[in-house]
Amino acid sequence: MLKFIISIIGIFSINVFAQAAPKNVILLIGDGMGEAEIAATRNYEFDSGPGLFVDTIREKASAIVISKRNDDASLIAFVGDSASGGTALATGILTSVRRISTTAQYGEPIKTIVEEAKENGFKVGLVTTAVITDATPASFAAHVNNRYCMKAGDLSCLPGEKPIIDQMLELDVDVLLGGGHRLLSAIKDTITIEEFAISSDYEVAKDLKGFTRMGHSKNLLGVFSDYHLPRLWQAEDGKVAEKVILSDDGNVIFPKAQQCIVNPSSKDIPTLEMMTKKALNNLSTDNEKGFFLMVEGASIDKAAHDSDICGSMGAMLEFDRTVKLAIEYAKIHENTVVIVTADHGGSTQNIHHPYYENYKRTGENIPGLYELLVTKGGNEMAIYYGTNNASDQVHTGINVPIYSFGLPDDLVFKGTIKQTEIKGTMAKFLFE
Numbered sequence: 001m002l003k004f005i006i007s008i009i010g011i012f013s014i015n016v017f018a019q020a021a022p023k024n025v026i027l028l029i030g031d032g033m034g035e036a037e038i039a040a041t042r043n044y045e046f047d048s049g050p051g052l053f054v055d056t057i058r059e060k061a062s063a064i065v066i067s068k069r070n071d072d073a074s075l076i077a078f079v080g081d082s083a084s085g086g087t088a089l090a091t092g093i094l095t096s097v098r099r100i101s102t103t104a105q106y107g108e109p110i111k112t113i114v115e116e117a118k119e120n121g122f123k124v125g126l127v128t129t130a131v132i133t134d135a136t137p138a139s140f141a142a143h144v145n146n147r148y149c150m151k152a153g154d155l156s157c158l159p160g161e162k163p164i165i166d167q168m169l170e171l172d173v174d175v176l177l178g179g180g181h182r183l184l185s186a187i188k189d190t191i192t193i194e195e196f197a198i199s200s201d202y203e204v205a206k207d208l209k210g211f212t213r214m215g216h217s218k219n220l221l222g223v224f225s226d227y228h229l230p231r232l233w234q235a236e237d238g239k240v241a242e243k244v245i246l247s248d249d250g251n252v253i254f255p256k257a258q259q260c261i262v263n264p265s266s267k268d269i270p271t272l273e274m275m276t277k278k279a280l281n282n283l284s285t286d287n288e289k290g291f292f293l294m295v296e297g298a299s300i301d302k303a304a305h306d307s308d309i310c311g312s313m314g315a316m317l318e319f320d321r322t323v324k325l326a327i328e329y330a331k332i333h334e335n336t337v338v339i340v341t342a343d344h345g346g347s348t349q350n351i352h353h354p355y356y357e358n359y360k361r362t363g364e365n366i367p368g369l370y371e372l373l374v375t376k377g378g379n380e381m382a383i384y385y386g387t388n389n390a391s392d393q394v395h396t397g398i399n400v401p402i403y404s405f406g407l408p409d410d411l412v413f414k415g416t417i418k419q420t421e422i423k424g425t426m427a428k429f430l431f432e
């Protein structure tokens with residue numbers, strides 16, 4: 001009789017488990033995606049009319065981004081980087097720049113949502129247009145004191161510290177898609193990373209052909225360029241924003257307005273949308289528990305560092321299309337939440353067009369780098385980078401947007417929040 005009751009309970013509980021719909025979180029991070037990068041892209045592509053998909057998302061709030069000082073973790077640093085921002089999003093804990101999910105000053109590892117998801121039986125994926133070991137994806141699946149400790153032999157690795165790619169594969173991250181041919185030949189113990197991945201049941205792809213063949217029966221490790229993936233767009237003249245030229249009498253001669261064109265070297269590389277689709281397909285197959293997927297549009301930030309507005313806008317549009325894809329997926333898959341945010345602000349500014357000025361511009365009142373663009377609708381837009389006079393811009397400490405879709409009412413982000421609150425919300429949805 002007792003046996004009978006136990007077997008009845010067993011059948012009942014198995015049925016309950018089988019009926020619970022899997023829970024999924026898709027976190028999309030626009031690297032360095034501040035409101036200025038969003039506005040410039042909207043202006044260029046849609047002449048400020050509605051058009052960007054993110055503009056149609058009704059659940060929107062603002063996240064405060066700060067980090068800590070590494071020399072004294074009790075002090076605040078008001079501007080972060082992708083390592084501190086990624087760590088805040090992955091762990092809910094503030095750290096200092098360049099740290100990958102380790103504490104400021106002391107270097108203790110901090111558990112990430114990807115590690116928690118693995119422990120709870122979820123599948124996990126990391127997709128990026130940067131090298132797959134870059135700070136944003138790394139913050140979710142590794143712990144190192146310096147973000148540039150990516151593979152064995154990197155000078156930033158402390159003695160005995162395990163590089164990021166080794167940790168990602170040992171954690172058995174189900175899907176890893178991005179850039180990084182150079183990672184594959186690094187040595188892990190006695191074999192290469194590529195050999196280790198294959199022996200750990202990963203399907204490895206290095207180009208578009210291999211990507212197309214990737215399925216859903218194995219883990220995926222896809223790297224499609226030597227380092228970061230090429231940017232989709234570049235300026236017509238191939239140049240980035242520059243210092244303005246001065247006439248003999250010291251007045252500014254503004255550059256000719258130009259458009260953005262497709263960067264030829266971005267052809268034959270899977271796009272962020274294609275990689276995200278592949279990841280969703282892989283993670284959702286034969287998965288009764290659910291998944292956590294992080295998708296990063298990395299070049300919004302990489303291009304802003306180079307004062308390359310076309311590079312940023314091409315990446316922003318690709319990221320926007322990927323957000324649309326994720327929300328369309330969530331609309332037809334129960335219990336799927338989409339969260340869209342940035343890790344930190346960038347350096348882009350949208351400034352007055354020269355026609356507006358009622359005084360002569362001289363070299364002194366345009367100290368930074370400047371580019372004039374013709375939008376798709378034929379209007380001229382002036383973009384300016386002023387954190388540096390060389391083409392090496394830094395981040396800014398502004399709030400970043402946070403959009404969501406599918407969160408239960410009591411978890412929806414409202415008003416102004418701290419970036420460190422986001423991880424707790426995702427964990428609550430997935431694990432409680």
Ligand SMILES: [Zn+2]
Nearest residue numbers: 032082301302
């Ligand atoms: Zn950056």
